[in-house]
Amino acid sequence: MTLETKLLGVTLKNPVLMASGTFGFGEEYAGYLDVSRLGGICSKGLTLHPREGNYGPRMWETPAGMLNSVGLQNPGVEHFIRHELPGMRGLGPAIIANLGGGTIEEYVEGARLLNSAGIDILELNISCPNVKEGGANFGLKPAIATQVVSAVRKVFSGPMLVKLSPGAENIVEMAKACRQAGADGLSLINTLLGMAIDVEQRKPVFRNIAAGLSGPAVRPVALRMVYDVVRAVDCPVVGLGGIATWRDAVEFLLAGAAAVQVGTAVFQNPEAPLEIIDGLQRYMERHGFEHISDIRLKK
Amino acid sequence: MPSEMVTVRSNQEVGEDVFEMRLPSSVPAKPGQFYMLRREGSALLLPRAISLCNQEEDTLTFLYKVVGEGTAELSNMKPGDKLRLTGPLGNGWPLEELSGKRVLLVGGGIGIAPLLLAAKALRQQGNPADCCLGFPHQPFYQEAFQPDCGALSIATESGVAGHKGLVTQLFDPADYEIVLCCGPTPMMKAVVALCKAAGTPVWVSLENRMACGVGACLVCTCSDHQGKNRRTCKDGPIFRGEEINFDA
Ligand SMILES: Cc1cc2nc3c(=O)[nH]c(=O)nc-3n(C[C@H](O)[C@H](O)[C@H](O)COP(=O)(O)OP(=O)(O)OC[C@H]3O[C@@H](n4cnc5c(N)ncnc54)[C@H](O)[C@@H]3O)c2cc1C
Ligand SMILES: Cc1cc2nc3c(=O)[nH]c(=O)nc-3n(C[C@H](O)[C@H](O)[C@H](O)COP(=O)(O)O)c2cc1C
Ligand code: FES
Numbered sequence: 001m002t003l004e005t006k007l008l009g010v011t012l013k014n015p016v017l018m019a020s021g022t023f024g025f026g027e028e029y030a031g032y033l034d035v036s037r038l039g040g041i042c043s044k045g046l047t048l049h050p051r052e053g054n055y056g057p058r059m060w061e062t063p064a065g066m067l068n069s070v071g072l073q074n075p076g077v078e079h080f081i082r083h084e085l086p087g088m089r090g091l092g093p094a095i096i097a098n099l100g101g102g103t104i105e106e107y108v109e110g111a112r113l114l115n116s117a118g119i120d121i122l123e124l125n126i127s128c129p130n131v132k133e134g135g136a137n138f139g140l141k142p143a144i145a146t147q148v149v150s151a152v153r154k155v156f157s158g159p160m161l162v163k164l165s166p167g168a169e170n171i172v173e174m175a176k177a178c179r180q181a182g183a184d185g186l187s188l189i190n191t192l193l194g195m196a197i198d199v200e201q202r203k204p205v206f207r208n209i210a211a212g213l214s215g216p217a218v219r220p221v222a223l224r225m226v227y228d229v230v231r232a233v234d235c236p237v238v239g240l241g242g243i244a245t246w247r248d249a250v251e252f253l254l255a256g257a258a259a260v261q262v263g264t265a266v267f268q269n270p271e272a273p274l275e276i277i278d279g280l281q282r283y284m285e286r287h288g289f290e291h292i293s294d295i296r297l298k299k
Numbered sequence: 300m301p302s303e304m305v306t307v308r309s310n311q312e313v314g315e316d317v318f319e320m321r322l323p324s325s326v327p328a329k330p331g332q333f334y335m336l337r338r339e340g341s342a343l344l345l346p347r348a349i350s351l352c353n354q355e356e357d358t359l360t361f362l363y364k365v366v367g368e369g370t371a372e373l374s375n376m377k378p379g380d381k382l383r384l385t386g387p388l389g390n391g392w393p394l395e396e397l398s399g400k401r402v403l404l405v406g407g408g409i410g411i412a413p414l415l416l417a418a419k420a421l422r423q424q425g426n427p428a429d430c431c432l433g434f435p436h437q438p439f440y441q442e443a444f445q446p447d448c449g450a451l452s453i454a455t456e457s458g459v460a461g462h463k464g465l466v467t468q469l470f471d472p473a474d475y476e477i478v479l480c481c482g483p484t485p486m487m488k489a490v491v492a493l494c495k496a497a498g499t500p501v502w503v504s505l506e507n508r509m510a511c512g513v514g515a516c517l518v519c520t521c522s523d524h525q526g527k528n529r530r531t532c533k534d535g536p537i538f539r540g541e542e543i544n545f546d547a
Pocket of ligand 2: 019020021022044045046068070072098125163189190191213214215216218240241242243261262263264265516517518
């Protein structure tokens with residue numbers, strides 16, 4: 001029995017990856033859980049140039065979830081390659097660089113730099129709901145997503161995931177379009193758009209009004225989308241959205257995901273990803289499964 | 300590990316809606332650091348950030364005010380109940396900069412919590428700090444401060460104890476070489492303004508909504524006057540008051 005698995009040709013110790021934006025560059029959490037046991041880490045969403053992100057409140061807790069409006073604050077691709085990536089490498093898990101952008105040119109330049117940087121996988125974030133002139137536009141309509149994905153494909157030769165937005169007009173059509181434009185695999189879902197109003201101040205909480213919803217509240221939506229996309233495309237799908245326990249992870253694997261990502265759950269319990277890995281192992285032992293790919297729905 | 304399930308040792312009301320919780324821990328912390336607390340099996344998503352108020356041998360003491368669901372849930376916990384404790388987190392007070400200096404501690408309401416350990420550390424250095432504590436109404440916990448400070452003054456807005464009025468009316472920052480401050484944002488703003496005018500360096504302990512508490516998620520940022528973001532949880536929670544833009 002082994003948890004080891006391959007994703008886009010890259011060997012992972014296990015199929016549990018940390019979701020972009022929730023785990024920094026890995027080192028932030030190093031003192032609070034044994035980071036070396038993770039399957040992989042998705043970097044904070046990078047852009048070609050450094051960004052300070054959004055002003056005003058950035059977080060609001062909601063029932064079984066949270067809204068965030070960080071706005072892609074990041075040090076930029078070059079800084080990442082020089083200063084964060086070496087430390088990330090030393091942690092052990094596979095390195096997935098998450099890349100966003102405001103224009104196609106920005107995506108392409110960022111991907112070009114990452115092409116020779118020694119990352120394991122590129123995760124293209126075509127859904128940045130927080131950045132006004134940014135990714136949200138790219139992730140909604142297949143025609144626009146196709147432009148970004150095919151342009152990046154021309155300059156990035158390594159394994160590439162495209163991360164889909166649940167705001168896409170039709171998630172299955174979007175998945176097919178991104179696959180056709182050159183994605184080696186797909187990851188979904190990014191945050192759903194929501195909002196909150198501060199009733200005492202009588203004002204929307206966030207300056208951008210809308211913010212990204214994550215956590216257990218989004219899980220059934222994410223699971224349904226993963227289930228549908230797995231059945232429509234011929235490439236590996238990485239499932240995420242509200243996964244907090246091994247049971248949640250198994251649900252996504254049963255729906256056909258090749259791997260899962262854990263995001264918001266690490267905030268409530270830094271050891272959640274390790275508990276998920278241990279639970280997955282016990283589940284496989286109980287069911288007599290040899291490989292992750294044996295975890296499938298009953299016919 | 301700095302994130303573990305621990306058992307509540309005691310939890311009791313020490314003032315109106317103010318509770319004191321004792322928890323075990325083996326990891327030493329610095330005055331001014333904080334922890335994230337979440338009741339086992341809580342229906343709430345996120346843990347709550349609470350400053351370390353006191354530390355004796357293997358016991359941590361937290362002082363907190365019930366302001367919403369999360370703190371209400373903590374206040375209902377009984378000895379033996381379990382919670383997840385992550386920490387110590389953040390930078391702590393700049394104790395190295397305080398040695399031999401005339402130090403003033405200014406606390407407002409529940410903001411007095413992180414100041415107690417600073418008072419104790421300074422007393423141990425043989426350099427006790429003066430202490431001004433302000434409360435809206437009934438003061439609490441001032442007896443814990445008494446043995447560890449030089450002069451202790453109290454202000455209450457309602458006038459039930461000490462000076463009737465605001466804590467900022469109790470001191471002149473020009474009498475001190477450094478000020479440490481924690482309280483509601485308007486109070487910290489006022490204290491920073493007074494200190495600036497007097498040319499006295501001031502350090503503040505900030506509160507901001509947090510998710511990870513370790514510097515990874517960037518939801519807790521505050522801004523400095525150059526417009527640069529600082530993570531309240533990791534680069535703070537303690538900052539030089541003059542550097543922070545309270546109106547960003
Ligand atoms: C570094 C730090 C140290 C703190 N130390 C103490 C302390 O020693 N004693 C104490 O009583 N309180 C302290 N607080 C404030 C405490 O974290 C909040 O009062 C608490 O989170 C409120 O939770 P709630 O569910 O009761 O309130 P709700 O208003 O229902 O909370 C809703 C959401 O907003 C967040 N939130 C609300 N108010 C605050 C706030 N002031 N700061 C941060 N997040 C907030 C909550 O965590 C939660 O996610 C500290 C905060 C920080 C950031
Ligand atoms: C604070 C925060 C920041 C995030 N930043 C990014 C990002 O930079 N790039 C990205 O692709 N997704 C980002 N996400 C989305 C997550 O990677 C994930 O898709 C989403 O939160 C759903 O998973 P979860 O419910 O397990 O968190 C962020 C999420 C949160 C909560
Ligand atoms: S709470 Fe996550 S960076 Fe501060």
